[in-house]
Amino acid sequence: MAFDWLFFLEVLIAGLLSGAMYSLVALGFVLIFKASGVFNFAQGAMVLLAALTFVRLVEMGAPLWLAGVSTLMVMVVLAMLVERLVLRQLVNQAPIILFMASIGLNFFIEGTAQGVWDSDVHALDLGVPDLPIDVFGMLISQFDIFAAAMVAALVVVLAVFFQKTRIGRALRAVADDHQAALSVGIPLQTIWVVVWSVAGVVALVAGLVWGSKLGVQFSISLVALKALPVLILGGFTSVPGAIIGGLIIGAGEKLAEVFIGPFVGGAIESWFPYMLAMVFLLFRPQGLFGEKIIERV
Amino acid sequence: MSQAHKKIGDIMLKVEDISLSFGGVRALSGVSFDVREHEILAIIGPNGAGKSSMLNVINGVYHPQEGAITYKGSTRKQMRPHQAAKQGIARTFQNIALFKGMSTLDNIMTGRLLKMRRNFLWQALYWGPAQKEEIENRMVCEKIIDFLEIQAIRKTPVGRLPYGLQKRVELGRALAMEPDLLLLDEPMAGMNVEEKEDMCRFVLDVNDEFGTTIALIEHDMGVVMDISDRVMVLDYGRKIADGSPDEVRADQEVIDAYLGVSH
Amino acid sequence: MFYREAGQFKASYAADQSIFPIAQDRFGVLVILAVAFVFVPLVANEYWLRSILTPFLIFSLAALGLNILTGYAGQLSLGTAGFMAVGAFAAYNLQIRIPEIPFILDFVLAGLIAAAVGILFGLPSLRIKGFYLAVATLAAQFFLEWLFTRVGWFTNYSSSGVITAPPMVMFGFEFSGAQSRYLLTLSIVAVLALAAKNMVRSEIGRAWMAVRDMDVAAEVIGIRLLHTKLLAFAVSSFYCGIAGALWAYVYLGTVEPQAFDIFRSFEILFMIIIGGLGSILGSFLGAAFIVLLPIVLNNVSSIFAGGTLSAHTLSHLELVIFGSLIIFFLIVEPAGLARLWQIAKEKFRLWPFPY
Ligand SMILES: Nc1ncnc2c1ncn2[C@@H]1O[C@H](COP(=O)(O)OP(=O)(O)O)[C@@H](O)[C@H]1O
Ligand SMILES: [Mg+2]
Numbered sequence: 082m083a084f085d086w087l088f089f090l091e092v093l094i095a096g097l098l099s100g101a102m103y104s105l106v107a108l109g110f111v112l113i114f115k116a117s118g119v120f121n122f123a124q125g126a127m128v129l130l131a132a133l134t135f136v137r138l139v140e141m142g143a144p145l146w147l148a149g150v151s152t153l154m155v156m157v158v159l160a161m162l163v164e165r166l167v168l169r170q171l172v173n174q175a176p177i178i179l180f181m182a183s184i185g186l187n188f189f190i191e192g193t194a195q196g197v198w199d200s201d202v203h204a205l206d207l208g209v210p211d212l213p214i215d216v217f218g219m220l221i222s223q224f225d226i227f228a229a230a231m232v233a234a235l236v237v238v239l240a241v242f243f244q245k246t247r248i249g250r251a252l253r254a255v256a257d258d259h260q261a262a263l264s265v266g267i268p269l270q271t272i273w274v275v276v277w278s279v280a281g282v283v284a285l286v287a288g289l290v291w292g293s294k295l296g297v298q299f300s301i302s303l304v305a306l307k308a309l310p311v312l313i314l315g316g317f318t319s320v321p322g323a324i325i326g327g328l329i330i331g332a333g334e335k336l337a338e339v340f341i342g343p344f345v346g347g348a349i350e351s352w353f354p355y356m357l358a359m360v361f362l363l364f365r366p367q368g369l370f371g372e373k374i375i376e377r378v
Numbered sequence: 379m380s381q382a383h384k385k386i387g388d389i390m391l392k393v394e395d396i397s398l399s400f401g402g403v404r405a406l407s408g409v410s411f412d413v414r415e416h417e418i419l420a421i422i423g424p425n426g427a428g429k430s431s432m433l434n435v436i437n438g439v440y441h442p443q444e445g446a447i448t449y450k451g452s453t454r455k456q457m458r459p460h461q462a463a464k465q466g467i468a469r470t471f472q473n474i475a476l477f478k479g480m481s482t483l484d485n486i487m488t489g490r491l492l493k494m495r496r497n498f499l500w501q502a503l504y505w506g507p508a509q510k511e512e513i514e515n516r517m518v519c520e521k522i523i524d525f526l527e528i529q530a531i532r533k534t535p536v537g538r539l540p541y542g543l544q545k546r547v548e549l550g551r552a553l554a555m556e557p558d559l560l561l562l563d564e565p566m567a568g569m570n571v572e573e574k575e576d577m578c579r580f581v582l583d584v585n586d587e588f589g590t591t592i593a594l595i596e597h598d599m600g601v602v603m604d605i606s607d608r609v610m611v612l613d614y615g616r617k618i619a620d621g622s623p624d625e626v627r628a629d630q631e632v633i634d635a636y637l638g639v640s641h
Numbered sequence: 642m643f644y645r646e647a648g649q650f651k652a653s654y655a656a657d658q659s660i661f662p663i664a665q666d667r668f669g670v671l672v673i674l675a676v677a678f679v680f681v682p683l684v685a686n687e688y689w690l691r692s693i694l695t696p697f698l699i700f701s702l703a704a705l706g707l708n709i710l711t712g713y714a715g716q717l718s719l720g721t722a723g724f725m726a727v728g729a730f731a732a733y734n735l736q737i738r739i740p741e742i743p744f745i746l747d748f749v750l751a752g753l754i755a756a757a758v759g760i761l762f763g764l765p766s767l768r769i770k771g772f773y774l775a776v777a778t779l780a781a782q783f784f785l786e787w788l789f790t791r792v793g794w795f796t797n798y799s800s801s802g803v804i805t806a807p808p809m810v811m812f813g814f815e816f817s818g819a820q821s822r823y824l825l826t827l828s829i830v831a832v833l834a835l836a837a838k839n840m841v842r843s844e845i846g847r848a849w850m851a852v853r854d855m856d857v858a859a860e861v862i863g864i865r866l867l868h869t870k871l872l873a874f875a876v877s878s879f880y881c882g883i884a885g886a887l888w889a890y891v892y893l894g895t896v897e898p899q900a901f902d903i904f905r906s907f908e909i910l911f912m913i914i915i916g917g918l919g920s921i922l923g924s925f926l927g928a929a930f931i932v933l934l935p936i937v938l939n940n941v942s943s944i945f946a947g948g949t950l951s952a953h954t955l956s957h958l959e960l961v962i963f964g965s966l967i968i969f970f971l972i973v974e975p976a977g978l979a980r981l982w983q984i985a986k987e988k989f990r991l992w993p994f995p996y
Contacts, residue, residue, distance in 0.1 A: 120772050166968075167968055167972075170972040171971065171972060174971075174975070176771070176772075177717060177771070178971050178975055180717075180772065180775075181910075181914055181967065181971060182967065182968050182971045182972075184907065184910070184911075184967065185963070185964045185965070185966070185967025185968040185971070186964060186968065187964065188960045188961070188963050188964035188967070189960070189961055189963075189964025189965055189968070190964070191960050191964075192957045192958065192959070192960025192961035192962075192963075192964060193957075193961055195953075195957045195960075196954060196957035196958065196960075196961065199953075200953060200957070306779065306903070309776045309779060310776060310779075312776070313773055313776050317772070345791075346791035346792060347791065348787060348790075348791060349787065351783045351786070351787050352780060352783035352784040352786075352787050355776065355777070355779050355780030355783055355784070356780050356784065358776060358777075358780070359765055359776075359777045359780045362765060362768065362769050362773060362777065363765060363768055363769075366768045366769050366773075375400060375440065376857060378430070378434065378439060378471055378472075378473070378475065378857050378858075437861060439857065439860075439861065458860070459857075459860040459861045460860050460861075460863045460864060460865050460866075462861075463860075463861060463862055463863030464863055468861075468862070469861050471858065475855050475857065475858035475861075476854075476855070476858070477850060477851045477853075477854035477855055477858070477859075478854050478855070479850055479853065479854050479919065480847065480850050480851075480854065484847055484850070487844075487847055488847045488848070488851050488859075488862055488864075489862055490844075491844055491847070491848060491862060491863055491864060492862075492863040494844045496844075498840060498843075498845040498872060498876070501839060501840050501843035501844060501845050501846075502836040502837075502839050502840050502843075503836070503839065504839035504842070504843060508843065509655070512658060512843060512844070513653075513654050513655050513658065516654045516658065517654060520654070551862065552862075555862060555863070
């Protein structure tokens with residue numbers, strides 16, 4: 082039997098498109114890690130919070146734009162609370178302590194989001210149906226294309242924000258050197274709030290995309306776990322790394338599921354990305370874009 | 379402080395033509411020198427000259443791109459730090475590298491690790507040979523604690539100790555290894571005069587009483603002139619002088635390097 | 642009874658290095674053991690023994706295992722439940738395939754198999770550290786969960802994917818009652834806790850902590866990093882494996898792979914954060930805390946809200962409280978409950994003259 086290249090391509094593209102969404106969540110991680118040194122496990126819970134807030138507001142009759150703006154405000158308030166109640170209290174703590182605090186934050190947000198709203202499954206309709214369309218003989222989901230376009234747009238907006246605005250430049254400085262950032266004249270606290278807010282925006286976009294695909298429910302917070310292998314591939318501090326890593330993981334897991342899965346019992350999507358990332362790390366511990374660092378002593 | 383009576387022996391460590399770079403930064407280029415048994419060799423030079431890198435190369439923390447090291451007669455290009463430890467090379471660090479979560483005593487006890495033979499199953503039982511071994515090694519460490527005059531902080535977590543004492547504990551950990559070659563990276567940096575005097579005394583005593591060979595990095599020229607048998611000078615990763623303290627002090631290139639005359 | 646060490650001079654290093662150097666501590670531990678072995682089984686009712694104390698002990702064991710790896714050796718793991726699953730399924734398969742082996746030995750072998758799997762997944766720790774390693778342990782978690790769900794051999798092709806533990810019989814005695822099961826668990830946990838305490842105060846424990854605190858310096862004093870880390874993975878997984886076997890055999894009786902999902906891993910991670918990283922006592926305190934919290938919460942809510950809160954709301958509330966507590970502990974006392982206990986002891990030691 083000849084290898085069905087068209088089918089292969091179809092799977093590959095579907096994988097890349099869903100990978101774009103992994104990129105999105107990973108992007109939130111990278112932003113926060115760069116600016117506040119926190120490996121933010123709560124990114125997934127933030128996605129859930131944003132999606133749930135949005136969908137409940139829409140269900141209550143708010144127009145999409147109002148729901149969007151209100152959700153954004155919720156995310157900014159969250160950022161301020163996190164800065165005040167968590168980050169500020171834990172300055173100069175070891176990264177692992179910050180990481181564990183973010184696990185605590187994760188549960189806090191999950192509990193609050195579901196407690197305030199509810200834990201049912203909500204359908205979210207952004208007006209783009211998840212129907213396949215025919216592209217050069219391949220069947221590709223219309224919604225996936227739309228989602229990928231949103232991701233791309235967001236990346237462009239973020240790039241402009243980081244390059245062109247004063248606070249954006251301060252943000253980049255803070256990632257390299259906290260002292261340098263201070264000399265820009267923007268207090269670290271403000272920078273943290275802004276970064277966590279931006280990560281909130283990213284979470285909202287991710288939540289909308291995932292939510293309308295899978296329904297808004299608790300399980301979308303688990304998307305964050307999928308972003309972890311992406312980060313390993315791309316490196317914790319590299320924005321292009323997050324994007325390319327996401328695409329690789331997305332494509333890799335779909336291809337593996339379709340072409341290897343049937344031979345080993347299926348559903349290998351659950352662990353394949355982690356194994357892929359782990360094996361990759363063994364050969365290149367610094368990640369795709371990281372530089373090899375020799376520890377200074 | 380006369381060291382005239384001391385017997386300096388054969389070459390113990392021969393460093394030949396070592397070059398090391400990090401990406402584009404060249405930390406060492408073609409450095410060669412010897413360390414003789416029982417001597418105290420001081421390595422001096424401006425900041426960034428490559429002194430710490432040199433020590434790191436000797437005990438395998440950094441791997442040079444070129445050159446070879448001959449230690450106790452066997453030549454190698456590379457080795458892992460734990461192999462160096464096994465061959466009797468101990469080390470302290472410029473930025474204190476103690477185990478922060480452990481007490482002074484436990485830190486020093488870690489230095490005995492290579493002398494302990496019982497496996498973890500015995501240790502899980504903590505009985506018979508394992509217990510005996512633990513106590514024997516504790517006794518060695520207590521001697522070191524007495525020697526360094528740190529009895530009072532035996533059980534204190536090292537994170538809580540002042541800087542000077544931490545440096546002393548780190549020396550204690552290295553001594554617990556009963557090394558043949560002791561590498562000290564700025565053991566007296568950041569200390570007040572009194573602490574420095576104590577540290578000098580310890581270094582000289584170790585050298586005297588146990589015959590330990592010592593290579594140390596130090597910035598205080600007074601200290602260097604006082605305690606070292608020989609001085610090697612690095613500048614921009616190259617060796618620019620090597621000789622007795624008096625010779626080095628009179629060397630024009632060394633004077634230039636220290637006064638910052640353009641190269 | 643005063644908590645004093647004054648007047649208790651140690652005449653030898655042996656005495657100074659004994660497991661509980663202060664007499665009151667020694668006495669206290671004996672009292673606790675006596676209460677746990679004799680008093681509790683006499684007074685506790687079936688519900689407490691079966692549904693609270695037994696799972697508490699098993700959780701403590703898993704927390705001990707994770708604490709060895711994460712608290713002592715500094716290798717963050719998110720795969721604890723995966724290693725518990727290995728223990729549970731190994732014990733099950735050993736028992737149904739080689740029924741001649743006494744079940745206690747099965748447990749030990751299951752622990753050893755878990756240790757081997759732990760070593761396998763610990764191998765990346767040679768090259769990767771910190772969060773990167775944590776993600777690698779997730780690979781273990783998800784892969785193992787998948788393996789036991791998807792590969793029928795492990796569940797003996799049970800159609801539901803659920804395994805049912807065979808009865809535990811030793812010398813003709815069947816451990817079926819809550820009391821005997823509690824005592825069995827208690828004995829195993831007590832022995833392993835003692836062994837853990839001994840390891841962490843010996844050379845291997847110091848080597849683990851050295852690797853945790855500063856790996857470069859550790860290597861320079863002669864510690865072989867990979868060897869030391871793998872040993873931590875092995876010992877840790879051994880403990881978790883036995884905990885998993887106990888979970889399946891003693892506590893649940895029937896078990897499916899989902900009993901060992903990622904949330905269980907987190908649960909155990911919380912125990913050691915709240916109880917105290919790098920503390921044997923902390924593993925027990927943390928486990929007690931997490932086992933008791935939902936019960937306390939339930940009772941409190943039924944007192945104040947009169948049972949009007951739905952199960953859903955309660956479980957969300959639980960999440961919020963867990964989350965807040967974790968953050969609270971990290972801010973106020975990163976060393977956990979065990980440290981608070983120690984501080985209390987120090988205060989008491991000086992009482993009533995605090996100077
Ligand atoms: N691990 C490392 N990675 C990158 N560059 C390093 C590292 N260690 C040392 N260097 C560089 O090598 C040069 C020599 O450093 P070092 O040996 O620490 O000098 P010294 O101890 O004489 O002050 C410096 O330029 C330093 O930046
Ligand atoms: Mg230096």
